[in-house]
Amino acid sequence: MTQMLDFNGRVAVVTGAGQGMGREHAKMLASRGARVVANDINADRVADTVSAIIDSGGIAVADSHNIVTGAADIVQTALNEFGQLDIVVNNAGINAFGRFWEMDPDTWWKIFDVSVKGVVEVSRAAMPHLIASGSGRLINISSNGVMGVPLDSAYNAAKAAIWGLGITLAAEAREVGVQVTTLMPVAWTPMTEDAFPNPVIRDAMRNTVPASAVSAFVAWLAHQDTTVHGDTFEVAGVSAGRVAIAGMPRMKVATPTPESWAEGAGLLTQDGELRPFRTASESFRDQMVYLAPELDSVLPADAADVSR
Template identity: 50%
Template sequence: MSDKLLDFGGAVAIVTGAGRGLGRAHAVMLASRGCRVVVNDLAGDDDPAGEVVAEIVAAGGTATADHHSVIDEPAGIVDTARQQFGQLDIVVNNAGVLEGSTLADTDPELWHRVFDIHFRGTVDVCRAAWPHLVSSGHGRIINTSSSGMLGNSGLTSYGAAKAAVFGFTRSLAIEGLPLGIGVNCILPSARTRITDMIEDADVAATLKAHF
């Protein structure tokens, strides 16, 4: 990890949903720029967070795995950063799921679960991290919305959540400004575990062609 085009100089970053896809790319990039990274992802039959940590360490970086839920244990993610590295400077909220169906056919519990993981997970991780970012004097938050907020059939919960993340970020950025905290929102498109589940043939073909 010798490329010092942009060196974060040992800053500590949390990346949620970092076991695969965009989250993994964020974690690997931050580590390559000198961050010590908390790689958060739920452990299942495999351990994607652990795999990303191994990849980062093999390349000369510093990282630790975290398996707390952004919904149930957001403070636990922040505690991992504090316990392992003693500080927190950057939060990248990326965790999410995609379980789509039309509004008429959607189970209400499932609809709210998707919304909560994307939106409430983002809010609650920000809330848990906020006092530590204030203490750092230069905290940074990057929230992940999506081009999906522009709308797609069968994705009302996902689209609503991503639009909510965008609005939340705009207001939080204003709150953070006088405290030295920068808050931004990105709206990426990429082919990942989530987008591979999209059944719309045209959308799937476009993603496959470009990613």
């Protein structure tokens, strides 16, 4: 039986903690002993989150800096108030729907920038302190929208960027003891309440995927004893699974001409056994060996890692 995972002595920043999942993540971590910086651009809502935590006997401070322009200030709040930083949950994000070619470019870039720059800048400001922690945890919130949801191109492009960033940071940060993971959650929150017009979907979400359920998963990932590293997980209510990038069986052409690929189109689009890749090196090495089998004995396992 797993002992209760406690966060005594740990300091966490949760962005977007004024409502929805961020609020639940902040409450969950504080309920288990973490000292929490609850950040949200909406000062009133995040003050409510902090009051709820303090009323339940937890420790938290509110921070209302914008994740894009005030990332260093958010991290500084943790240092000023609690003297250290061990956990960052990059949760804040925004969304708006519209057909790509009809959406006003300023709106498109705002959605992309808030989500991506916010995660990048908060991570950048936090990283030295997460390294100093000795068991730093960085959890980035992406979305299964990376697989394509019509009318949501800015959001999905941003979430794909966050995903790629997280996988790469994980590879870089392993050596300095910071664990980086990415979540693709599904939860009933103000964001989803705004998104889904269909009452059947709304009821299904309201009844099965409370925001608080995702927080249990976040807390597990954030814990100092959790050794998961670099992975991406889908999580919805009481279910979760690892998300992998996988390749279908390859094919070769004798000579690379547009016509030879046209002839092979049927093979390229047919079903077949999936091969999951954990790293870019696995995919790169696999392609090279497929082309030239003799490379199998000379290419290292981390063939795409330019730092080697």
